[in-house]
Amino acid sequence: MRSKAVVGNWKLNGSLATNEALLEALLREIPRQAATACAVCVPSPYLAQARALLDGSGIAWGAQDLSRYEKGAYTGEVSGPMLADLGCRYVLVGHSERRSIFGESDALVAEKYAAARRSGLTPVFCVGETLEEREQGRTEAVLARQVDALLHNGGAKQLDGGIVAYEPVWAIGTGKTASSAQADEAQAFIRGRIAGKDAAIAAALTILYGGSVKASNAAELFAMPNVDGGLVGGASLVAEEFVAIWRAADARR
Ligand code: PEP
Numbered sequence: 001m002r003s004k005a006v007v008g009n010w011k012l013n014g015s016l017a018t019n020e021a022l023l024e025a026l027l028r029e030i031p032r033q034a035a036t037a038c039a040v041c042v043p044s045p046y047l048a049q050a051r052a053l054l055d056g057s058g059i060a061w062g063a064q065d066l067s068r069y070e071k072g073a074y075t076g077e078v079s080g081p082m083l084a085d086l087g088c089r090y091v092l093v094g095h096s097e098r099r100s101i102f103g104e105s106d107a108l109v110a111e112k113y114a115a116a117r118r119s120g121l122t123p124v125f126c127v128g129e130t131l132e133e134r135e136q137g138r139t140e141a142v143l144a145r146q147v148d149a150l151l152h153n154g155g156a157k158q159l160d161g162g163i164v165a166y167e168p169v170w171a172i173g174t175g176k177t178a179s180s181a182q183a184d185e186a187q188a189f190i191r192g193r194i195a196g197k198d199a200a201i202a203a204a205l206t207i208l209y210g211g212s213v214k215a216s217n218a219a220e221l222f223a224m225p226n227v228d229g230g231l232v233g234g235a236s237l238v239a240e241e242f243v244a245i246w247r248a249a250d251a252r253r
Contacts, residue, residue: 005037005229006246008236023053025239032058036250047086062090068111080119093123096169106149124163131170147193156198164207165231171211180220183209187226215244222252
């Protein structure tokens with residue numbers, strides 16, 4: 001059976017006070033040991049706070065981006081070894097907001113993925129098409145290009161123990177969710193693309209769906225055979241929503 005996970009992406013939100021209230025509420029509900037991993041990817045300045053509150057709990061923490069570099073004269077960057085030093089288990093790589101707003105290329109995303117692996121972190125590799133690309137019938141071509149960039153820069157082996165998140169750009173933060181069939185179809189395609197290089201790694205790979213996941217649609221999405229949990233933005237800022245989403249993933253056997 002594949003590992004399941006529900007990962008929250010807080011994006012550029014939070015303060016010491018609101019983070020504490022949110023994490024305390026999650027700690028009351030998420031068990032210390034469960035089959036489904038639960039994690040929050042917080043803004044980097046709050047990683048130490050996340051560690052202080054979550055250490056020893058069933059909730060892991062992670063970052064939303066990392067540098068391709070490990071150290072040196074790279075002002076403003078945060079490296080994989082720094083994230084590992086702060087106890088991060090996860091790091092998002094290639095989120096569509098990084099790709100579209102900050103111009104991250106497929107090649108840079110692949111370098112960041114490799115940097116995360118070198119630091120012992122679990123990268124959550126995000127891929128997904130825009131609305132225009134979907135409407136032009138280019139969804140699979142876009143996913144293939146994004147996945148292939150990673151496969152060319154390090155091969156399929158680096159996906160062993162990693163996580164992929166399929167996040168259609170048109171569904172992120174828009175309230176529009178992909179149908180469960182659309183999510184499953186795209187995620188089956190991603191798995192198949194990786195299987196072309198290494199069938200065993202593809203079969204074991206955790207692939208999350210992200211894009212306006214809510215308590216009300218999580219169970220239907222997570223019931224699909226290729227959907228192994230969720231990457232959750234807006235709803236991860238509301239404790240009851242995030243807990244309900246995690247429970248929906250954990251209930252799936
Ligand atoms: C995300 O930020 O990765 C995301 C999926 O956001 P939302 O759930 O708000 O659509």
